[in-house]
Amino acid sequence: MNNHPISNTPSHVNESVLATNKVIRNTYALLSMTLMFSGASAAFSMAMNLPHPGIIxxxxxxxxxxxxxxxxxxxxxxxxxxxxxxxxxxLTLGPILTAYLSLPNGGLIVSQAMVATAVIFLSLSAYAITSKKDFSFMGGFLMVGIIVAFLAGLGAIFFAIPALSLGVSAMFVLLMSGLILYETSNIIHGGETNYIMATTSLFVAIFNLFTSLLHILGFLNGED
Known part of the structure; x- marks a missing residue:
């Protein structure tokens, strides 16, 4: 009599799970490296006191x-x-950080933005992974929202409207939080199988989340 447990799970399901886990591992490994590289680039930009290249x-x-x-x-x-x-x-972030760090409470503002970004990203990623909920329904909303927020942000820059700029930053905090949930869910459920594109989406979400929080916290501290 055979006492070994017999798995009824189809082989293609196991292969799919292994492929998904591989994408997750590769994505977070590459994301960690790109975040460190971007941080080093920002530090270099600050050390060299490089000017911001401008919006164009x-x-x-x-x-x-x-x-x-x-x-x-x-x-x-x-x-x-x-x-x-x-x-x-x-490199484009370096001059922005230099400007904030030159303010009286600049160090605190930057630290708060970094901690808040890390907490939001880790919390949302953990929730998406552990709950295994499918957030694919957010795709259309996020795409439209990001386009609208991007155009509104350009308008705030070219027409110098501080209130609109602050509103855009608030919109981006919500949209990038949604993008983290969406992209993480997309990886888990096999919707995104390319770890380079998954990393790109998550990096962009983290970057925009951080800069948006930086703007909002700067405003709340009366420094922006």
Whole structure:
């Protein structure tokens, strides 16, 4: 008599679970590396006292490198592109951090924004992973919301409307929180099988979440 337990789980299900776990591991490993690289780029930008490149160069560089990452996501060049993208974003962040740190309460504001970003990201990621809820229904809403917030943000910059800029930052905090839930859920349920694109989405969410919280906290502390 055979006393070994017999698994009734189809082999293709086991393979799917293993593939999903691999994507999760690769995504968080690459995300950690890109966050460190972006932080190093920001520190370099601050040490060299580099000026902010301006909205036009920032947008061209961001969307150009984002397009390149998407185009090459299935090759080794995709890794190069995502580090180029996150490094570039770090360089643009450096001057912003320098400006905040020069304020009387700047160090506290930056620290609060970093801690809040970490808590939000870790909490939402843990919730999505442990609950295994499907947040794919948020996809359409997030896409429309991000486009609207992006256009409103451009309007706030070009027309110099501080109240609108603050409102956009609040919108981005909610939208990026939703994007973290959506993308994490997407990985778990097999909707996203490319860890380079999963990392890109999560990095962009973290970056925008941090800068938005920085703006809001700066305003609340009377420094923005």
């Amino acid at each position: 160069i920032t947008l061209v560089g961001y969307f150009g490198l984002l397009f390149a990452t998407m185009k090459l996501r299935n090759s080794a060049w995709g890794i190069v592109c995502i580090f180029a993208l996150t490094g570039f974003m770090g």
